[in-house]
Amino acid sequence: MFFLDRLDLDRRFKLLRRELEARGVNEELRGWCFDSPPVEPPSRSVLLSVSELAGRYCQTMRDIYLRRVLNIRPPPSIKMARGIVLHVVNRESLSAVKRLLFSSEVLSGSDLVEDLLPLSREIIDKSIFEAENLLAKLDADVKNQLRTEALAFFRFLAVQAAARVDQAVSKYPHSNVDSLISIAVPPVVERKVDGSLVGLSRELSVDIYTPFNAIADLKTGEVREFHPYAATGYALAMEAEEGVPVDFGFVIYVQVNLSKMVPSFKLRYFVIGDELRREFLELRDEAFEVVSLGRDPGRPSKCPSYCPYYAVCERGIFEAPSHK
């Protein structure tokens, strides 16, 4: 994540640390208390994904009923495809930067950018392939639009990475590759975490900002109230598996403005405190009940038009759509 300004992040986490010291986190709400309520899941036979629980568009959890009981997936949309494409570009750029730096042929930021830019096609093809594989074949115009956004994002990341390498080399001219990477590449690592101890999926993929053990979540759509739930779910799973506290979360919103061809970012920081933990655990238990009863919980009084299931519920015909 080359768009994170480490100094800015560290300053913000200092403030969050103060908030944490003042509020604390109730021990019984830590993930490592997975053998007693409220963290203990109602059952470990139904494991739910963090995104299923955290994507709280629907107040009655009819989305859980549609997906888990009727096996209906939301119809693919450009928003979903964009999310996959930009995540893949982010992940692949980070690996390409590390690979090139380790190859020892890259000695400066300009070397890096020259070697990175020719990889754009390969990385963008891969991102489109993954989106089509997970969702459905994309229309040509949607594909073109996503390609343009992905290219703008990739170029931005390449330039940011190059600038960081130059800053690091100029400040520490005698550093070796390992230390150059640790200085120039932001300390966000992707981790696989088994969430089953707290009733979540066995192979969660979590981005961790290591200096503060904070959970980072990249979003490519609009800002929604419920977004901090995802970091909360991952924090509980991490705490259960590792036995270390995860107190902070941040959501990074990225949007690519095609008129400028430069992405813009918004960051949201928070303490993963008692309230968020309780709310997330309640969602998990409620979702479990919906699945185990197998009964339609009905629609809320108002459905947001941006709910991924909106077309399904409006149409009222529950046929399992094909996605491939």
Ligand code: SF4
């Ligand atoms: S369209 Fe309405 S009822 Fe259907 S899942 Fe979305 S919010 Fe729930």
